[in-house]
Amino acid sequence: MRSNQQNNQQASQQHRSPDPRPALNRVPRVLSIAGSDPSGGAGIQADLKSIAANGGYGMAAITALTAQNTRGVRSVHVPPVGFLKEQLDAVTEDIEIDAVKIGMLGDADVIDTVARWLTRTRPSVVVLDPVMVASSGDRLLPANAEHALRELLRQADLITPNLPELAVLVDEPPARSWDDALAQGKRLAAGSDVRVLVKGGHLDSQDCPDALVSPDGSVHQFSASRVRTRNTHGTGCSLSAGLATVQAQLGDWPASLQRVKAWLQGALEHADELQVGGGHGPVNHFQSLWAHRPPADGDFSGQLWQEIAGVRRDIFGLDFIRALGNGSLHRRHFEYYLAQDALYLNGYSRVLARASALAPTEEEQLFWANSSRQCLLVETELHRNWLGGQLADATPGPVTKAYLDHLLAASAGGSYAELVAALLPCYWLYADVGATLHAQFRADQPADDGEHPYAAWLSTYADEDFAAATRRAISITDQAARNGSTGERERMRQAFGGSARLELAFFDAPRLYSQ
Numbered sequence: 001m002r003s004n005q006q007n008n009q010q011a012s013q014q015h016r017s018p019d020p021r022p023a024l025n026r027v028p029r030v031l032s033i034a035g036s037d038p039s040g041g042a043g044i045q046a047d048l049k050s051i052a053a054n055g056g057y058g059m060a061a062i063t064a065l066t067a068q069n070t071r072g073v074r075s076v077h078v079p080p081v082g083f084l085k086e087q088l089d090a091v092t093e094d095i096e097i098d099a100v101k102i103g104m105l106g107d108a109d110v111i112d113t114v115a116r117w118l119t120r121t122r123p124s125v126v127v128l129d130p131v132m133v134a135s136s137g138d139r140l141l142p143a144n145a146e147h148a149l150r151e152l153l154r155q156a157d158l159i160t161p162n163l164p165e166l167a168v169l170v171d172e173p174p175a176r177s178w179d180d181a182l183a184q185g186k187r188l189a190a191g192s193d194v195r196v197l198v199k200g201g202h203l204d205s206q207d208c209p210d211a212l213v214s215p216d217g218s219v220h221q222f223s224a225s226r227v228r229t230r231n232t233h234g235t236g237c238s239l240s241a242g243l244a245t246v247q248a249q250l251g252d253w254p255a256s257l258q259r260v261k262a263w264l265q266g267a268l269e270h271a272d273e274l275q276v277g278g279g280h281g282p283v284n285h286f287q288s289l290w291a292h293r294p295p296a297d298g299d300f301s302g303q304l305w306q307e308i309a310g311v312r313r314d315i316f317g318l319d320f321i322r323a324l325g326n327g328s329l330h331r332r333h334f335e336y337y338l339a340q341d342a343l344y345l346n347g348y349s350r351v352l353a354r355a356s357a358l359a360p361t362e363e364e365q366l367f368w369a370n371s372s373r374q375c376l377l378v379e380t381e382l383h384r385n386w387l388g389g390q391l392a393d394a395t396p397g398p399v400t401k402a403y404l405d406h407l408l409a410a411s412a413g414g415s416y417a418e419l420v421a422a423l424l425p426c427y428w429l430y431a432d433v434g435a436t437l438h439a440q441f442r443a444d445q446p447a448d449d450g451e452h453p454y455a456a457w458l459s460t461y462a463d464e465d466f467a468a469a470t471r472r473a474i475s476i477t478d479q480a481a482r483n484g485s486t487g488e489r490e491r492m493r494q495a496f497g498g499s500a501r502l503e504l505a506f507f508d509a510p511r512l513y514s515q
Contacts, residue, residue: 028248029095030056031123032241033088033114034103035064035076035131041282042234047101047241049285054263056245059095061087063114064106070233070277078106081113088117099125099248101241102156107141111148118155125247128156129240133164153192158212158253160240161188163202174202178209185213195253197243201235210261212253220254224265231271231281238283239264263288295489300481301474304421304493305428308500315433315504320511325437327452334454336514339394340506342379347404348426349375351411355423358416360483364476371469399509403502410495417480421492424477425499427470433507434458435467 032047040046044060051058063084067074091097100123105111118126130149132141141149150169153159166184167174170191175181178200185198193215200209205226212220242260250256270287284290295303315321320337323329349372356368396404410422438458452458477496481489 028056028098028245029059030099030101030241030245030248031059031061031091031097032101032103033061033063033105034101034129034237035066035106036062037066037068037234039069039233039277039282041070041276042237043103046234046237046282046285047103050238050241051101051245053267053285053289054242054245054260055249056099058241059091059097061091063110064104070279070281072279076106078110081109084110085113085117088114092117092121097121097123099123099244100127101244102126102128102152103237103240104131105145105149105152108145108148111145111152115148115152115155118152125244126156126158127240127244127247128153128159129236130159130161130165130169132168133162139168150192153194156194157247158195158197158243159188159192160197160199160236160243162199162236166196166198176203178203178205182211182213182219185211186217186219189213189215190217197257199236199239201232210257212257220257222254222257222261224261227265227268227271229268229271231274231276231283232268233280233282235264235268235283238267238285294482295478297478297482299478300489300492301424301478304424304477304496307493308425308497311500311504312429312432315429315507316436318504318508318511320507321433321437324454324457325440327454329454331453333510333514336397336510337507340397340400340509343394343396344400344403344506345375345379348407349373349379351404351407351419351423354411355416355419358414358419360416367469367472367476371473374469397509397513399502399505399513403499403506406495406498406502415488415491417477417484417488418491418495420473420477420480422495422499424473424496425503427466427473429500429503431467431470434463 030051032044032051034047035043037043037045043066044062048058048060061084062079065077065079067076100118102114105114130153132146132149133139139146146168153169161169163181164174166181166188170184170188172184175184181198181200181203185196188194189196195215196213198211198213200207203209207223208226209221209223211222239260242263243256246256246259247253250259264283266287267283267285270284271281273287274281274284276282320329320333324334352368352372352375356365356372359365359368407422410419413419477492481492484492
C-alpha cells in the first residue's frame with residue numbers, strides 16, 4: 001500500500017513540475033495546517049495574516065496548541081489526530097482549496113494523517129515548512145516522526161527549511177557558507193524529487209540570499225538586504241504561507257518568490273513599529289495596508305514636523321537668526337528682509353484668499369479670509385512703520401519669487417489639502433522662530449528696556465493670537481490629511497517640505513542679496 005501511494009505521489013509530482021496551471025482570476029482559498037501561537041506571531045496566526053496580506057482567503061486546521069509568547073515556548077498540546085482529520089474533512093467537504101501551507105506537525109500520527117488527506121484531495125499547490133529544529137538547535141521531532149516527515153516531502157511542490165532543518169534533512173552539519181547551503185539544497189531536491197527553497201537567513205552576511213532549487217539542479221537565486229531587527233518571530237511561517245498564496249495566483253515559482261520576498265522585506269523593515277512583547281516580536285504583516293490608513297489627529301502634522309527637523313536646525317544655525325535674536329543684525333540686512341517680507345505677504349494674502357474659496361466649511365473659509373486680511377494689515381504696518389514708505393522701489397528677490405511661485409502652483413492645482421499644507425510652514429516656522437527668539441530676548445533683557453532694535457518684530461511673531469492661528473492651521477491640515485487619499489497626502493508632504501525649505505532660504509536671503 002505504501003509503495004503504491006509513493007508511486008502515485010511521484011507521478012503527481014512529475015505532473016506538477018512544469019506548473020502549467022493558469023493564474024487564478026479570483027481570490028485563492030488557502031488552508032494552513034499548522035500549530036497555534038497565542039501571541040500571534042507564528043503558526044496559524046502568522047499564516048492567516050500572511051495569506052490575507054498577499055491577497056488570499058485563509059483557513060486553518062490546527063495540529064497543535066502551544067503556550068508561548070515572544071520570549072519562548074512553554075508547553076505544547078497535540079490534540080487527538082481524529083480531531084485533526086475532522087477539521088480537514090469538514091473544510092474539504094464544503095470548500096474548494098486552491099493552496100495548502102503545512103507547518104508544525106507534532107508527531108508521526110499527525111504527519112500520516114496529513115499525508116493521507118493530501119493523497120485524497122491532491123491540492124494544486126502544497127508548500128511544506130518542515131518544522132524540525134528549534135532556534136536553539138534542539139530537534140523537535142522524535143526519530144519516527146522525522147522519518148514520516150521525510151516521506152511527506154514528496155507530496156509537496158515546495159519545501160522551505162531553514163539551514164539547520166536543511167542540514168537534518170540531508171544528514172549533514174549545518175552549512176556555514178552560501179555555496180554549502182546551495183549544495184545541500186540540490187542534494188535534497190534531487191533525492192526527494194521536490195523543489196527546495198534554500199534560505200540564507202541564518203548565515204552571517206550583509207545580505208539575505210534565497211534560492212529556488214529544482215530536482216533537475218536548476219537554481220533561481222534572489223537576494224535582499226538584511227534587515228537589522230530582533231523582531232523576526234514567525235518569519236518562516238509567514239514566508240511559506242505567502243508563497244502558497246501567491247503561487248496559486250501566478251503559477252510561477254520564481255515570480256511568486258520575488259513578490260513575497262518584497263512583501264516580507266517591508267514587513268521586517270516595519271516590524272519594530274508594532275512593539276509587541278519583550279522578546280523576539282512578530283513581523284509587521286500589514287504594514288503596506290496600514291501605511292495607507294488615514295492618520296489620527298496630530299499624526300500627520302507631527303510627521304511633517306519631524307521630516308523637516310534638519311530644516312529647523314539649519315534655520316536656527318543661520319547668522320541672520322542668531323544676530324536677529326541678540327540684536328546685532330546689521331540694519332541693511334533687516335531692511336532687505338522686511339522689504340521682501342512685505343512683498344511676500346502681499347502675494348501670500350492672495351493665496352490665503354484662494355484657500356478660503358476652496359475651504360469645505362464656513363468656519364475654515366472665515367479662518368483663511370481673516371488670515372488674508374491680517375496679512376495685508378501686517379504688510380501695511382511693515383511698509384509704514386519699519387520701511388518709512390520706501391517699498392515702491394523694492395522688487396521681489398529670487399527667493400521671494402520662488403516661494404510665491406511655489407504657493408501659486410499649489411493654489412492653481414485646485415487641491416485644498418495640498419494648498420493648506422503649502423501654507424502651513426509660514427505659520428509654524430515663524431511661530432517657532434518668533435517664540436524661541438522672544439524667549440531668549442526676554443531672558444537676556446527681562447526689564448524690556450527698549451535697547452533691542454528688533455524687539456517689536458520678535459513680539460509680533462511671539463504673539464498669542466499668532467500662536468493660536470498657527471494651531472488652527474495645523475488642525476486644518478490634519479483634517480485635510482484625514483479626508484484625503486494616500487496620493488493627496490503624499491502631495492501635501494511634498495508641498496509642506498517645499499515651503500519649509502523656501503522658508504530657510506528666505507531667512508538666509510539677506511546675507512546673499514542685500515546690498
